[in-house]
Amino acid sequence: MAKLLYIKNAFQLVLEVPRTSLSGAAKAIAQRLRRSVPPGLERMSGFRIMAQIDGQLEPLDRHAKGTLERAVMSATGARVMSRGGGDELWLIGRRALGTIVLGRRLSRAAKPGPAGSLSPELSRLLVRMSKPQGGDVFLDPFAGSGALCRARAEWPARRVIGVDLYAEPRFDSPRAGAPIEFLREDALELPSVESGSASVVATDPPWGEFESFAGSAQEFYAAMAASFRRVLDPRTGRLVLLVSRKMEQLVADELIRAGFEGPRLVPVLVNGHPATVLNACPAEARDDGG
């Protein structure tokens, strides 16, 4: 699980106790650790303890923290590294869970891009939804800072192309398997992109929340759908589109009107904002069994 690049926080569950107060749970976990050492704490040389209850980081009172740290030290031989650098053991409580779990953190969030950009994890998830293949011509017509192109460039591709009319993308990719090209042009026209030449369009268009469209939202998304339909390969093209939840139906209708088939709607949260990923392909692709 920790190797799945689109997961931000993966934990191995070590043990769980009934949900009481945080300090009560810490002491109960310490007691359990004194009785036996559960799998999941092997090969740990240093650790620190964190607590998160219902999505919020919570301070753990000193006494309970000390009790738990001593129990972990004697169970594992590891030392406390309170400034980090070792493993992280988290006490996690979630609404509807009924327990507080002790989890060992397996993965760390990737370094975020500039403000306003999609997280590396969500970008990788969207790229995975596009079913990447080595021969792909990948296009992000609203590239912004370039997060999706950077995520796509981590896998082999024939071409990775970012387009933006206003923003200055950052296209250095630490694991670049493919160089990223940039076009400064209108995503609603894409004059330099030949019809049917793109294998994938994956993008995060303006949501109409901070920026206003020149005309109506419907006109904007209708022009966008027609532009993407033109550049996508009619037989094998794939479209992955991230829109605000409020716009999902309007965008889905415009995609169908432009000749896409059956957008699949996947709900996601983007920094807490309800959003939807629409996954579609040109109608001809389905007719061909493509």
Ligand SMILES: C[S@@+](CC[C@H](N)C(=O)[O-])C[C@H]1O[C@@H](n2cnc3c(N)ncnc32)[C@H](O)[C@@H]1O
């Ligand atoms: C929601 S942002 C994309 C953010 C991007 N996914 C990222 O991670 O940085 C939408 C982008 O579309 C660009 N944009 C708006 N209208 C455009 C148009 N007609 N053609 C091309 N780019 C446009 C904006 O400059 C902005 O960078």
